[in-house]
Amino acid sequence: MASHDASIAGNKFGLGLRPGDARAIASDPRGWLLAQLKYISKTPKPLANLPTSASILESFTEARMDMQQARQAGANRTDKDRQQAFRDSRRMMAQDQQDNTLLRLNTAISTQQPFNERLFQFWANHFTVAASGGPKDIIRQIALPYEQEAIRLNLDKDFASLLLAVEQHPAMLVYLDNTNSFGPGSQVGKRRNRGLNENLAREIMELHTLGVDGGYSQEDVTSLARIITGWTMSDPRLSRTPGSKGNRTTGFIYVPVLHEPGSHRVMKKSYKASGLSQGEAVLRDLATHPATARHIATKLATHFVSDTPSEQSIATLEQVFLETRGDLPSLHAALVDLDEAWETDKRKLKTPQDLVVSTARALDLSPVIASEEGVATMFSRILATFNQMPWTAISPAGWEDSASYWGGPDALMKRTEWANTVANLNPHNRAARDLASDILPENTPLDLALARAESPHQAMTLLLASPAFQWRGV
Amino acid sequence: MKTVFKHRRQLLKAFSTAPLLPLLPGLSFAAASASDSGSSQNRLILVILRGAMDGLAAVQPFADRNLPSLRQSVLVNENDLFKLDSYFGLHPALGNLAGMYQDKELAVFHAVATPYRERSHFDGQNVLEIGASTPDQGMSGWINRTVPYLQNNAASVLGIGQNMPKILDGQFETSSWAPAILPEPSGSTIDRLQALYEQDAYLGERFMQGLMAKGMAGDMNQNMNAGHNRRGQNFNVLAQAAGKFLAQDNGPVIAVLESSGWDTHANQGAGQGPLANKLSELDTGLATLKASLGSRWQQSMVLVVTEFGRTAAENGTGGTDHGTASAAFLLGGAVNGGQMKTDWPGLASGSLYEGRDLRPTRDVRELFAYTLNAHLGINSDAIANDILPGFTGRSLIL
Numbered sequence: 001m002a003s004h005d006a007s008i009a010g011n012k013f014g015l016g017l018r019p020g021d022a023r024a025i026a027s028d029p030r031g032w033l034l035a036q037l038k039y040i041s042k043t044p045k046p047l048a049n050l051p052t053s054a055s056i057l058e059s060f061t062e063a064r065m066d067m068q069q070a071r072q073a074g075a076n077r078t079d080k081d082r083q084q085a086f087r088d089s090r091r092m093m094a095q096d097q098q099d100n101t102l103l104r105l106n107t108a109i110s111t112q113q114p115f116n117e118r119l120f121q122f123w124a125n126h127f128t129v130a131a132s133g134g135p136k137d138i139i140r141q142i143a144l145p146y147e148q149e150a151i152r153l154n155l156d157k158d159f160a161s162l163l164l165a166v167e168q169h170p171a172m173l174v175y176l177d178n179t180n181s182f183g184p185g186s187q188v189g190k191r192r193n194r195g196l197n198e199n200l201a202r203e204i205m206e207l208h209t210l211g212v213d214g215g216y217s218q219e220d221v222t223s224l225a226r227i228i229t230g231w232t233m234s235d236p237r238l239s240r241t242p243g244s245k246g247n248r249t250t251g252f253i254y255v256p257v258l259h260e261p262g263s264h265r266v267m268k269k270s271y272k273a274s275g276l277s278q279g280e281a282v283l284r285d286l287a288t289h290p291a292t293a294r295h296i297a298t299k300l301a302t303h304f305v306s307d308t309p310s311e312q313s314i315a316t317l318e319q320v321f322l323e324t325r326g327d328l329p330s331l332h333a334a335l336v337d338l339d340e341a342w343e344t345d346k347r348k349l350k351t352p353q354d355l356v357v358s359t360a361r362a363l364d365l366s367p368v369i370a371s372e373e374g375v376a377t378m379f380s381r382i383l384a385t386f387n388q389m390p391w392t393a394i395s396p397a398g399w400e401d402s403a404s405y406w407g408g409p410d411a412l413m414k415r416t417e418w419a420n421t422v423a424n425l426n427p428h429n430r431a432a433r434d435l436a437s438d439i440l441p442e443n444t445p446l447d448l449a450l451a452r453a454e455s456p457h458q459a460m461t462l463l464l465a466s467p468a469f470q471w472r473g474v
Numbered sequence: 475m476k477t478v479f480k481h482r483r484q485l486l487k488a489f490s491t492a493p494l495l496p497l498l499p500g501l502s503f504a505a506a507s508a509s510d511s512g513s514s515q516n517r518l519i520l521v522i523l524r525g526a527m528d529g530l531a532a533v534q535p536f537a538d539r540n541l542p543s544l545r546q547s548v549l550v551n552e553n554d555l556f557k558l559d560s561y562f563g564l565h566p567a568l569g570n571l572a573g574m575y576q577d578k579e580l581a582v583f584h585a586v587a588t589p590y591r592e593r594s595h596f597d598g599q600n601v602l603e604i605g606a607s608t609p610d611q612g613m614s615g616w617i618n619r620t621v622p623y624l625q626n627n628a629a630s631v632l633g634i635g636q637n638m639p640k641i642l643d644g645q646f647e648t649s650s651w652a653p654a655i656l657p658e659p660s661g662s663t664i665d666r667l668q669a670l671y672e673q674d675a676y677l678g679e680r681f682m683q684g685l686m687a688k689g690m691a692g693d694m695n696q697n698m699n700a701g702h703n704r705r706g707q708n709f710n711v712l713a714q715a716a717g718k719f720l721a722q723d724n725g726p727v728i729a730v731l732e733s734s735g736w737d738t739h740a741n742q743g744a745g746q747g748p749l750a751n752k753l754s755e756l757d758t759g760l761a762t763l764k765a766s767l768g769s770r771w772q773q774s775m776v777l778v779v780t781e782f783g784r785t786a787a788e789n790g791t792g793g794t795d796h797g798t799a800s801a802a803f804l805l806g807g808a809v810n811g812g813q814m815k816t817d818w819p820g821l822a823s824g825s826l827y828e829g830r831d832l833r834p835t836r837d838v839r840e841l842f843a844y845t846l847n848a849h850l851g852i853n854s855d856a857i858a859n860d861i862l863p864g865f866t867g868r869s870l871i872l
Contacts, residue, residue, distance in 0.1 A: 349676075407677055409684030416667060420659040424638065429611065431596075445673055449666050454525035454595050454737050458663050465659070465667055467674035467681075 004474055005029040007441045008342050012472040013304065013335070014114030016358025017439040019430070033336045036113040037329055040120070041156040043148065044107045053145040053170055054251035057234055060138055097131070097391075100144040102380040104390050106369060108353075109360040116155075119332055121353075122303050123151050126296075127166045127208060128398035129175040130391050139171055142251075143391040146171035149250050159296065159326030160287035164280060167204060168252045170233035176200035176396060183229035183260025196260075201225035203396045209286040211295030216267060223264040227271060228279045230259030245276060293321035296331075299401075304335045306346040306473075307402045313340045347473035349403035352386030354472065355415060359422055359464055362439050368427050375425060386414060407470070419465035423457050432459035443468050514625070516773045516808065517720045518728045518845050519763065520617065522639065523756070523780040524599060525662060525736035529800030530786060530832060531749055532568065533584055537561040540821035544787040548794060550744045558582060558814045566745050567753035570761035571803065578812035580805040581872055583841065585816050587782055587834035591827075593796035595737070598781035603641035605839060605862045614644025616842065617728060619861045621646035623852045624727050632726040634716045641730055649726065651715060658708060662735030709733050713759035717766025720774065727850065733759070736780060740791040760805065772807035775849050779838055785830050786821055797831035802841060808849060810872045837867040844870040 002010070002022035009029035010017035025032040111117045124147045131139040150165040150172070166172050173179050181197035182189040189195065201224035205216045232238065234246050234253040243256040254276040263272045269285065271278050286292060297317035301309035317334055324330040340346055350358060356379065360366065369375050383389045393399050400406065433450045436443070446466050453459035463469060528548070535541060536552045537560060555563025556572035562584065564572050574580040590601040590609065597609040605616030617631060618641070624630040633642045633650040635657075642648045659667070664685065671681035709731075716729045735752055742749040756778070764771050783800030799819075805811065817835035819825045827833040839862050846852045846861060858865065 347676075403676060407680055409680045409682075409687055411684075412671075412677065412681045413684040413687075416659050416664070417657065420657060420663065445670060449670055452737075452739075453666070454662060454734050455599060456596055458524075458660070458666075458734065461659055461663050462666055462670070465663075466670050467677050468670075470677065 001437050001442045002440055004344070004441050005342060007474055009033055010114070011358070012341065012348065013118065015108055015111065015117055015354065016361040018361045018364065019435060019438040022438060030336050033115045034333055036115045037332055039113055040116040041153050044111060046103055046106045046110065047148055050145055050148055052249045053142040053149060054234065054248055056141045056145065057170060057251040060141065061235060097140045098380045101383070101390050102376055104144060105357065105379055106366065108357045109369070110366045119155060120152050123155065123162065125398040126299065127151060127172065128393045128396060129171045130393050136174055139175055139391065142171050155328055158328060160284045162328065163208060163283050163287045167283060168231060168250070170251045173200065173232055176203055178228060179232045181225060181229050182258055183226060185260050186229060187257040189258070196222065196225045196229065198222060198225040201228060205286065207397055209295065210289055210291040214291035214295060220266050223266045224282060226260040226264050227266070227282055230255045231279065232258065288325050290322065293318045297321055300331065300335060303401055305338060305341045306348060310340055313338050344474050347471040349407045350470055350472055351399060351406050352383060352388040355470065356382055362435060363426060364428060365425055368425060382418065386411070415470065416465040420461045423460035423464055426460060431456065432463040436463050440468050441474050514851060515723065516727070516849055517770060518850060519716060519720065519731060519774065519776040520728065521731045521733065521776060521778040522602070522641065523736050523778065524732060524734040525595065526782050526784055526796060527736045527780040527800055528738060528742065528749060528784040528794050529584060530783070532565050532753060533582055533801040534563050534565065535561060535818070535821065536563050538821045544821060546788065547792045548742050548744055548788045554745050562814050565750065565753050567750045568757045570757045571805065574805050575812055579807060579809055580803060580811040581809055581813045581815060583802040583804070583815050583836065585799045585819055585832055585834055586802050586836045586838045587799040588838050590782065591798065593782065595781060600640060602779065602781045603639060605842060607864055615639070615641035616861050617641045617730060618644030618646050618648065620728065620846065620852065621648065623856055624850070630727040632719055632729045634712045634729055634731045639730060639732060651719065660708065660734040662737065709755050709759040710762050713763040714766045717763045721766065721768050721770040738793050739789070739795060740793040742793045775804060775806040775808050775845050777841055777845055778803040779841070783832050786826055786832055787830065798827045799832040799834035802838060804841060813872065837865070839865045840867050840870045
């Protein structure tokens, strides 16, 4: 039997115990979690060869220019050719997204540091991006590199570094329309009569930092929008403009000719005109604002304790955030120290992604996914069935984090159907009872049900569809 | 383990050929080429009833005078049975089978069992499927070992349904087919899950609502409910598909179908109830199979077997527990039916196996060997040495 604490560590803080894990961590479950943290920004093996966002954007730009040339030379090409080229590019994008979905899942399924991976997923969801067609299709291609470059690599730093990396990444800038925001008083804005798009500025305040009740006003939003004009996605034309500064990994570029000149006030503080660093200064202040501390503490507690964490847990995290000025390793360690997170009945319902990942970990499906195309396809598509495909969250707030959202009647039916299907994949022919005892704490009704099952397949279905397996926690 | 992978690959081929999003198996079976037009068009369909069918309820020995003292709430009124002879009667839910018996298309066997004498579903099914005397997780399935003796062999054996059963598992290639939807768990699985979810304060109610919305809710303390009608669709759909495949000229020679949910420990009912519903589902499915086979029915044998039987006496909760011998059915246009075959051991307490179960007097492998030899023309040496090694039982004559 997995001990109570091993189950909390592996199933609630982690991504689901694998056979053997519980024994290995039983002597010091909290220590096992804390020891992972020093590797939190290490690139996971499956992502070792991930191309950079910049290189993807570059080839995307080339393709676009090809297309423009083709359009200009339209007389020489039949419509059929063009349609075919369009279809090919769409197909390639869909394929890329499927590959990236699988890479993301594989990373979670195969990780030896599941606490780190859960933290990564938490932050990736906090700073979610989604592809929504049109010019935003490019997000499909760079979402995975974005998560790597902007999020994972900054989880060993402070919240301000994370925030800056995110807001200066093309994926976010495209997603929340900052690439379409022009300083009305900038060179280009004046010449082309273009203006602000407030979308990113608003979500930075409402979702990424202060929270909706964080005390900012419409003026603050507009002001921040002005300040971050010129933060955009690299492009050969833009990089030739005077004073532009790019990032060769992410493909971010700061373009002065798009930037609104002058000093601006945000949250009662004036920020002098200083180009790129003006916006960075605002973000640093927002990142350590008390409202941000409260907002982040509440979200973390809700994810790691329960849908309704106690005020005490929130306050503890808030305090750590304020005292360390948003030091992420300190915050992550503080989660482990929240006694409430280890209490019985403080449970979190697995999201579909949690369910899929924990299932694959329990059954040790990594090698099967790697070697069998059919299984890989199934895994890259199953999250669509559950409406939780990566990079498709319907709002910039990211996926919901509550049992009421993910545990509806129909969703539970889908979960049983999934269990019934995936129970066929049992590469080691493990008996469900043995597996249950490896990955779950003592559960007499479940154990009896598994013992009395009509067939090994039914037993495995019962285990994977059981209420006990739907929850993170005991 | 290699053999396990083999089977999974079959299943997964289906995954990878699924046309669009909501995943899952399309058709992985490719019809055999008509390369060997002279080959026999005989067909064998094996139906495995998982969970242990209560043979004494399906084929009730109404004239056995010990029966009323053993069974009360699970006993069907003698007048409601379809009488097969002066001693045995088919359960009233088996109307289609009764008709086939009259038309001499059904032979009924009783007091049959595998050589397995313990009472674990897993091991019992394992023995049934590997065709050996004792459980062996590593051994291949006996239908798989039949493949090399069939013409067109790669395309000659077809598993119907999601779950690649042990009986098809092994080094030889078999095909599989399942409807292209995320398959619903069986009614029995749903019942068991429902019991687990009832204990979850948060999810219990939601799970129940989900079942009701799908028309799958079963009140396990009541005998009749609407849900079972819908659940029965699963088997019927699979039976129809099996028939269609095997009806084709040079189609698969053998198909394996499964039905689960026969583990009636509580409130199994008599003329009506959960067991009656299962029997009705089976009966309807077999009639569908016959219709779907069309004229191929005349060249078909359908063998219906279960891993073991249930206790002769009913238990304290209106059900029956794991037992030993049960009944089996052999039907089809190619069957010399209208026969009730049994060496009836009787239900007197001294005759019961270990004082509780119907005593097995025939080995179910007699039926396997008979269909392989008399119907598919596989010679008895191959059967004795390879397909059913160690089986030295009697030859069945029909």
